[in-house]
Amino acid sequence: MKILAVTACPSGVAHTYMAAEALEKAAKVKGIEIKVETQGSIGIENKITAADIKDTDAVILTKDMGIKEAERFNGLPIVKVAISDVVKKAEQILDKVEAYINGKKQV
Template sequence: MKIVAVTACPSGVAHTYMSAEALERAAKAKGIAVKVETQGSIGIENKLTVEDIRDADIVLLTNDIGLKETERFQGKPIVKVGVSDLVKKADKIVEKIEVFIQSKK
């Protein structure tokens, strides 16, 4: 099982990175592979590759601000969440994603 994600917040600083860390921690605890691209004030970091996206079961996007290059996720299941929700509820979000992915197999 693999999740790819893009996180960003309106200021492009704290919540962008806090949400990425929260998702990584929650996925790791469940044994789920995850790669998170951040789109912060210094630009895109840890950019997702074509292979990352191809191999992913699901894409998680934060929806507090317009993200760049979202067309690359066309055809993939997409979950959109608020950046604050991801920071505060990453465990529950990952659990719901896990159930969704398992239901599709």
């Protein structure tokens, strides 16, 4: 399973990176491949490329502010989540995304 995520918060500092770290840690525990792009005050880091998007199962986007270049993910399952929820509930978010993906593959 491969998930992509983009985190961004209004100030572009702490929560952007805290959310990215929370997703990466939760994915590692669950054995999920994840790449997290951050869109913070210093710009886009760890940019998601077309090659990354090619085989992804779902995309997680934070919804507290606009995500730059979101059109890259058109046609993919997208989950929009508040940045504070990603920081506090990353594992539960990944559980829900994983259940959705597994349900879709069984159909």
